[in-house]
Structures are given as structure tokens and as C-alpha cells.
Amino acid sequence: MNLNLIKPKVKGESDKYSWNLYKYLHKYKGNTRVYYNKSDIMSSDKDSYNKNTLRLSDILVGTPVEHEDSVIGNSLLEILRKVPSQQYWYQSALITYSDITEEFYNDYIDIGRCLIDNSHTGWLRNTDNRFTYINDNERKCNWCGIEQHREVEEVIKHVTNWI
Ligand SMILES: [Zn+2]
Secondary structure: OOHHHHOOOOOOOOOOOOHHHHHHHHHOOOOOEEEEEOOOOOOOOOOOOOOOOOOHHHEEEEEEEHHHOEEEEEEHHHHHHOOOOOOEEEOOHHHHEEEOHHHHHHHHHHHHHHHOOOOOOOOOOOOOOOEEEEEOOEEEEOOOOOEEEOOOOOOOOOOOOOO
16 A cells, blocks of 8 residues: 555645544554454445445454454544554454455545545535535535535424423
8 A cells, every 4th residue: 555645735634535544554554454344233235345335433444463363453433533542452353354455445545535424424524625616506526526416405393392
């Protein structure tokens, strides 16, 4: 993995790519792999990696300890919030997690943080330059290329008050 490919342009600030993930991978250079939890009983398509249905809490980034079937690392969710000061031992992780390193990196290089917010609902920070507005009702994502249109929905709310 060439980290220069996913390095944000301004130090300390995420853009298409996450600064925290870049910093984490830089800090733990070496045999860092990406794993996806395949044992989740809530997921119907549990064995395969799918960039459109990826759940952050199911992704583990770390170093395998082959003879122990374990991984030393952190969850992607944790890394994205703040670069963790310590790594954890995930016992038997190699049994319940699939190695998705290649697919993940390829998709991440391609679409950046849209991989972790594919709904484009805007919970990410530093997204000022994410969209190009074609007009008042249409926009295009500069990271992954998706085009969206505005839809306004009327919501009628009933509130019961006892007064
Ligand atoms: Zn996008």
C-alpha cells in the first residue's frame, strides 16, 4: 500500500481521504491488514465484502498473529474518530474475520471516504469540497462521482399535549 495515494493534501485535515486513517497506517507501518467481520448474525450476506453495505463497526485494521489466529489492532470506527494511543488484541479474529485488504484499499483509493459514508448523508467532517452543485437541485460528489438530486418531502407531525 502506497500511503501517498491516500494522504490528505493538508496536514491534519481530512479531505477525500481520512487524516486519522492515514496517520494510523503511517504509525503502524508494516504488515497492516484490513479485516471484515464475517460472523455477524445480523448480516445476510456475511461472508463477502460489499462496498455498498459496509459497516464500519465490522472492520478491523491491524497486524495478524498467525499462530494465535489473532489480530493486534483497532476497529476502523475507532481509528476514524481519533488515532488510538494503543492497540488491542483481538483473540481468534482470523477465524471470524475475512482479510479484505486488497478490495478495501482499491475501493478506498478510488472513492475515498465515500466508502465509509456511501449514503452521503453528511455525518463526516471536512466535507466542504465534497460536492459540486450543478444547480439548486442537483449535485455531484467529487470523490466518488455519484449524482444526486434534491427531493423535498413534507412531514406532518402530530404532537399530543395535555394541558
Ligand atoms: Zn461520494
